[in-house]
Amino acid sequence: MxxxxxxxxxxxxxxxxxxxxxxxxxxxxxxxxxxxxxxxxxxxxxxxxxxxxxxxxxxxxxxTALAAGRIFFRKDADLSGVMFSKDRAETFARADEERELNITSFEEAVAVSDYRSLRTLMLNVLRGDVSQSLAAISLALNSADSETSHYAATALRDELGRFRDTVRRIYIEIGKRDENCAKYCCMAIDYMNTVLEQKVLAGMEQKTYTDMLDEIGAVLYAADKSQFTPEYYGMISMRLTEMKEYDRAERWCVVGNSEYPDSLIPYKCMLKLYYEARDREKFFETMESLRRSQITIDKETLELIRVFN
The missing domain is CATH 1.20.1270 (Substrate Binding Domain Of Dnak; Chain:A; Domain 2)
Structure with missing residues (x-):
């Protein structure tokens, strides 16, 4: 060339x-x-x-590549079997059989001498929703294994610090008494009860937050009574009963029973209250009132009545 x-x-x-x-x-x-x-x-x-x-x-x-693509690979996609829908498909993950077989109560696990297994169990608990496991985690504070107790102390410190800060911010919003007051009250009662019922706070702090829960309940009742569910009456009365504030707890039980006469929750709360207060007369009065009603009694209530008798 x-x-x-x-x-x-x-x-x-x-x-x-x-x-x-x-x-x-x-x-x-x-x-x-x-x-x-x-x-x-x-x-x-x-x-x-x-x-x-x-x-x-x-x-x-x-x-050459363009020509080959046009001749051999140019084909419309077959979408006859494809469905375009906004409905979400529910998928099921296969169970972790090895982990499920090793599940035991945390109270029993803390007592074992196999520190490696105990640490593994603690890490598995911390991977879940810690706010629901504070009572179990607190048991590990007295573990002979320093690393396990350190895990527990760190988790409790972080979660309780988050609890205090969240309650403080919600309480400030409730104090504004605006149109969102009832919404924040419901949020506070649900959130505070989750921690208070596990009894992981020190005595005085537990009482302080229980008094705050009682106050928030009164604000919600005044702001929008329709949002005050039977569960809220039960939460507040039970936390007050644990603090031996029997008169205040009884007030919430009576109000709850008057607002929801066909609900079992106020009756259960009154039975537990009078059981704790050892008020035999009112206990049986409540039991008789419950018997005359059309409310179906659950196993927990039947067991409470049997134990008191």
């Missing part, structure tokens, strides 16, 4: 490469063709580099 022919080939190759580059970087972005061409600017830059480095052969390979 003469040098003159080679120069012509190189010149034509450069012109074609330049045209291809201009078409890819300037013309295509302003048309609808771009959405059908993957790679964007990087694709055209890399192809242009290949065309310059491989004169004629680069274009030949590119055109």
């Amino acid at each position: 003469s040098s003159y022919t080679l120069i012509i080939i190189l010149a034509v190759n450069c012109i074609c490469t330049l045209a291809f580059l201009v078409w890819g970087l300037v013309i295509v972005p302003n048309t609808k063709i771009r959405q059908h061409i993957p790679g964007g600017r990087k694709r055209y830059l890399l192809l242009s580099a290949m065309f310059l480095l491989c004169p004629a052969a680069g274009f030949a390979c590119y055109i």
